[in-house]
Amino acid sequence: MSGLSLVFDTPQLAQDYELRSADRQFRHGKRLIAELGVRAGDHVLDVGSGTGLLAEHVAGLVGLTGKVLGIDPLPLRVEIAQQKAKANLSFQVGNAYALDGLPSGSFDVVYLNAVFHWLPEKTEPLRQIHRLLKPGGRIGLTTGAKDHPNRLQAIKREVLSREPYASYPESRDGTPHWVTAVELAGLLGGAGFTVQKIEAQENVHHQPDGRAAIAFSQASSFGNFLGHLPESLRSQAIEDIQRELEAFRTPEGIRLEGKRLFAIAHKPASH
Template identity: 35%
Template sequence: MKLHHHTDHAEGAGPILRPRLYEVVSEIGFAGRRRLVSIRLVALSGARRGDHVLDVGCGTGYLTRLLARRVGPEGHVTGLDVAQPMIEHARARAPGTCAYVLGEGQALPFPDARFDVVVSCLAVHHLPAAARGTALREMFRVLRPGGRLLIVELRPPANRLAARLAGVVAGHALRPSMPDLLAELVPAAGFRVEGTGELRPLLHYILAVR
């Protein structure tokens, strides 16, 4: 899970600037299941051998490295993040089939139809609220026709006590409900939604096609 800044909802959660601390908190947040969940996300993405994949909000590059194994030496994975410390951390650990770019999700520095797959895990809530629709439209733009999108975000727990606790820990990421927000933003950007689902402990995903 991400580290959160306490900001106004319109501002987004803001960037994460401490990669080593982020890695520790992620392991704790996923209750020791980070690798298993990430492998599941790679499978859900539909990435195949030889694909070109973009990871928007790649953070420390954990998911990009797993995606690189999936696409093999014939493929390529590009990670994009707004935080220079995250990019530097990711580059230091990257295989040859990964590259990392400093940039914003709402202004992707790539040509149209560049990628076969776009993924974004726990990143949309970090964008300013007004920029989220733009970011989804940018993801649509850089995907080839028929390309696949996987967005993963936090979901509020069903249990009221657990929801209150999650609100304290995750704060901004659960307000507004990201599953409800994505259900609006993804089709509005032009995508055809193919499926949604949940992963433990608190993840919601949406699969779509350009």
């Protein structure tokens, strides 16, 4: 199981993600890393490392006595990440469903920043991560909250429920699989983790216009946002969504809000 449609990513979207994520996923990711208490000498696995911005930051924290490995199924994004590689930082094409090649008990920290909702089946990756962690090792993740979808996703869902778009149902592989805080606690506990914190955090940001909001989502979803529509209908759908987004214009731009789940857990030391 790969869990996502890889076919829509392009060099342009991958480059775009590098730029557009700096103020979003990267910023939230740094908060996650701070709460995980990553320190010098730690061995860290970044699952779904994208273009590698956060892993590069973590490599600075673990220093030369530590190590960071980033894996991601999108070759175009791994290619960009690899330009950041150095003695304690490496990247490879990989997948949360193919972690069995990595040795048990080899990581102090594993994190998934803005990745968990791209995993349709979450039990097996969590079980594997539990195996990969040393006793006492930590897992951290940020992901969208199912019960507080962001405004753009809600508008998109509404627009796509109408004709002519409704005749082209989205594939489950191309849509995010969000969880609630309760579901997340159950998943982490079920995989053997002790949950330290699960928080639903406000996720508010502004985009200059609807086009920028959609471009951000297209880069973040590797082209899956509307990627299932035929080319001719896609631009029409973008226009429809843009029009509805205008209702949320404020002096700072189009206000987009939702909630993000932020979770920290550890593998009990006695395991």
